[in-house]
Amino acid sequence: MxxxxxxxxxxxxxxxxxxxxxxxxxxxxxxxxxxxxxxxxxxxxxxxxxxxxxEPRVVGLDNFATALDDALFANSLRLTALFVLGSAVVGQNALGFALAWLLRGVRPVLRRAVEGVVLLAWVLPGPVVAYLWFAVLSRDGGTLDLLLGRPGTAWLVEYPMASLVVFNTWRGTAFSMLLYTSALAAVPPSQLETARLAGAGGWRTVRDVVFPHIRGHVLTNTLLISLWTANDFTPFLLTAGGPNHESEVLPVLIYRQALDSGRLGYASAMSTLLLVGNLVVALVYLRLLRRRA
CATH class of the missing domain: 1.20.5 (Single alpha-helices involved in coiled-coils or other helix-helix interfaces)
Structure with missing residues (x-):
């Protein structure tokens, strides 16, 4: 050369x-x-x-061994997996695709209005969104209680993880919607028309025609939103990990160990384990992308 x-x-x-x-x-x-x-x-x-x-002292891998044997860490790992699976892999993926699919044939004015509302939830600062959801889920005259006719229900106390899953799905769907809107534009209209003339329903059209064209987009979107959700600190603004550690995802546990307990070394070890977990997830998705290619 x-x-x-x-x-x-x-x-x-x-x-x-x-x-x-x-x-x-x-x-x-x-x-x-x-x-x-x-x-x-x-x-x-x-x-x-x-x-x-x-004068910190080097303790080797003791912090990592302690974390792996810590019941709080195991609990947070389980809750983080539930949070990612419920609000990102399923929630944001499904709702984002559903919005992108349903908005294809509507009038441009209506489509832009819906996209603007969804984007607003995404671009608002975390504390503002948390305050709004406090108003929705509050036991004292909360919007959800009024709509369901269940006054006095403390959603963030009685159903903390379910509340966080719904909250994060609502807040993060915009990215998935935009990505799938772009991906669906690349699906050949002739194939969609052929499926319609053949009598294929909506689900069969998505499964047999649309999904093969956007599989790479689905994997990329799932990877990104999974990593973002696993490292999201916003749940602390709603529940602070409570009650009784029932919504203490890993970022919240790391924060508590570092600042509430002052164990910076131990919290850093947990952060490293979270990083390793993120890398493993990323490698799995990248392997799936290479297999598709």
């Missing part, structure tokens, strides 16, 4: 390095360094206050 093939822009190695250096510096400063620092803290007994805050 000639030098021209390796450097088609003719920049030369020093100029090329100079162009990408600012980006690499920012990535190293705000991504690589915090990640490496968290890994280091995870193998120490570093605490927020006390002697271990000034």
């Amino acid at each position: 000639s030098a021209g093939d390796r450097d088609p822009a003719g920049l030369g190695t020093p100029r090329a390095i100079g162009l990408v250096a600012p980006a690499l510096l920012l990535i190293g400063l705000f991504l690589a360094f915090p990640a490496l620092w968290a890994l280091y803290i995870g193998i120490t007994d570093y605490q927020l206050t006390g002697p271990a805050a000034a």
Whole structure:
């Protein structure tokens, strides 16, 4: 391979390095360094206050062993899996696709109005959305109680995880809707018309005609929303992990261990385990994408 093939822009190695250096510096400063620092803290007994805050001691893999044997960590892992499966893999995927599918044939004005409302839930800041859902789920004159005629029902206390699943589905559906709207535009209309003339119903059309064309989009969307949901801290704004750890997903548990208990080393070890879990999920999805290709 000639030098021209390796450097088609003719920049030369020093100029090329100079162009990408600012980006690499920012990535190293705000991504690589915090990640490496968290890994280091995870193998120490570093605490927020006390002697271990000034002179942390390296404890090796003790924090990881303690976390894997901790009933609270196991509980949070189970709740996080439930949260991801219910609100992302099923909830946002299904609702996002349903909206994209149903809005294909409606008038542009109505479609834009519905998309705007769905997008509003996505772009609003987390504290604002949490406040709105407090008003909906409150036991004291909450909107949901008034609609169902069940005054005094404390949804966030009696059904904390179900409330979080519905909340996150409502809040995060916009991304799935936009992605599937774009994906459905690539499905050949002739194939949809052929399925209609053959008497195929809506479900058979989606299964046999639409899904083979958008399978890659489904996997990509599921990967992204799964990772976002697994690392989402917004549940803390609604339930703070309660009652009695019944909605304490992993980000909330890590926060409590780090700031409430002051066990920064132990919390960093949990964060590393969460990162490993994210990597495993990502590798599974990427393997599925490669098999499809």
